[in-house]
Amino acid sequence: MSEPRMSEPRMSEPRRSPERERLLAAVERVRGVATAHAEASERQRTLAPAVVDALRSSGLFAIAAPRALGGAECDPLTQMEIFEAMAHADTSAGWSLMISALLAAMVGGTLPDEGAREVFAGPFPTFAGLQVPCGVARRVAGGYALEGRWAFGSGVRHARWVFTSAIAAPEGGAPPAGPPEMLSLAVPREQVVIEDTWDVAGLRGTGSEHYRIEGAFVPEARTCPFPAAPQRRGGALYSLPFVALMAAGHVGFALGVARRALDEIAAVAPRRVKVWPQLALGSHAAFHMDLGRAEAKLAAARAYAFDALGRMWDRARAGEALSIDDWSAIRLVQTYVTEVAAEVAGFAYRAGGGSALYAESPLQRCFRDMHAATQHISATDDAYEFAGRARLGIAALHPMLAPRPSPAPAGREP
Template sequence: MSVTPRLHTAGTAMLDRARGLRPLIEREAAAAEAQGRLTTPVVDALHEAGLFDIWVPAPLGGAELSPRELLDVFEELSYADPSTGWVVMATTLENGTAGAYLGDDAVERIFRGPRTPLIAGQGTRPGTAVREDGGFRLSGQWSFASGMPHAQYAHSLATVEGTVEGTDEARIFITPIEDVEMLGNWDVLGLRATGSIDYAIHGVFVPESWTHVATEDEPLRGGAVYRLGVLDQSLICHSGWALGVGRRLLDELVRYAGARAGRPGQIADSDAFHTDFARAEAGFRAARALVHQTWADTERTLDSGRHLDVREETMVRLALNHITWTAAEVARFVYASGGTSALRDGLIQRLFRDVHAGTAHISSGPRLLKECGRELAGLAQGQSWALFALE
């Protein structure tokens, strides 16, 4: 008789390690932005601290953090530097889901070394795959592969043509980086150090064990967190990222205002600023509380052996959308309050750009918010979530 996996928890060790890396990450952030990728000292330190293993299933030697433990680590790293938090959240998600869902042959190859390899890629815009004996022939071009300059494997979504009764099946394909053509077109407003380049794969054979159905939510290894499936797990990533960046923006404004206290005409003596700051702080804390309450509820569901129902799926999407756009509102307030100091090159300017780059992600788009409202209003009876829409 099979046993339903329980939710695995690992404690605060990984959070403590992430916090310990903050001085290094902050020192390297400007250099990383200039070169369009994380610096070697930061990547090496993240490896040495085990932070690329936080999502890897425990049976493979990973930490396998719970959703709220993951939130805390992503918040901490994103507070130190939004690009660093973004790269870690993207690669660890793909490392973890590969470990949970791929076949034994692939897992034994990928996770056999002393240092966990990084998997990076794109899971929202599919390529195409044709079934062949023992596997698939994969081709396509994908955009925004965060962390790809540091990766040893690519994670790519593709549709397999004519799989079942003339329909297409969406699958995730893991391929060695040697099979990837890097298109190197990374010139963007924010999150510059994520190295989220475009890439292409041209007719590469991928064995069956190196793939899994994109909607897979029953792990071959590991506990209940993997019953969320790839998409719902990705919502943890972006929620933790927004928590860290929003908090850092408010804290930087506190430092900016405090340094100007006592000077005539400065915001530190402005009643209007005091009022607006109170509103911004309350709004951010309320959005943060929604994220944590929602994921606490989710953890209880997972630990009980159930999958999320439609309302619970709605709430994890709504919590992400709300914290992301709350962080964007905070960024606009901080930027406006920072005057010419925010206009010049520096931390507030970079945070402002990074937040607005983050809001462009599909997981925080207006369609998702509309769909959440429709479900919450009781107007989606009998429908369920398919990616970011109700059907």
């Protein structure tokens, strides 16, 4: 397989993290381990322990967390490149890194000081958890009793903490006067029951199991409002609302998988002989044209991603709230880049012919895993509908897009 061909975007340096080169070099150190254990992760239906260990020792799990808690606090553009590079190396490693790193950003930016100190004590922690309020949190002395069942706990088997969300049960049993209060809660992995449910077609190596929590006590300090928790520490990154904070992850993953698919088919084409004309795929003019189109589509999607996320980041650094047009771009770029990446991976898989069916072929894994990613809530078709309404001036913000309240004073860095 050739080295990844990821062109350097043209942008002003102040946007970029000084940690960028070091962290991209860390991805390259992990690459060989992730590639060597890709099939093992698939068979085990969770990331192979050797890959988890390599990611831990690399420091990559800390890329998005606040510096005050041992993180690198990378900007969204740098994050996107790191997730892209890791997904190019191995889809399961890329997805697992993305989930844990971005949950670390959420936890680190929003938990009260006491809870943050507990969660981030010791070696840098790994995280899993679904941010959909499938559970119920009942108020008890000093905190909450949490119970519920959640799906898609990517990386839960190697996580140290599960950061999940729930509806706060009304005190006294009275129905709430308005929308229910929702919370995010950090729970030690030992208090979580993992169900063996992750038998799926794509992203098999991510261990995205269902999990249950059966009445675990969660102290107040390990909770925060959901989805619009106030920022408690760190810089402009943690002022971004939940969906915006997550955007770099899904986009970077999709770009990395599609680039790997194109690199793989380019390597296969000279030696793959098509049966009917008895000519190598790489000598077919039709394949040349399709490959050129795929390269153009992927490069355009990548440039769009840097533009949309860059404008979002500029707004955050300037202390400006995201407008409806900004939200339209943030949602559009995630759905559009995912669609383009799935199309590109599909082209590469089909061009690979019968040999692409075999488990050892990265082409089938790129195809399956990229199409699995199209099912994620970050990449739904209603992003286009929202953009259309925004263009007509009739869009309204969903609660998941609501701005964060004014920053809480404790621990906030300038």
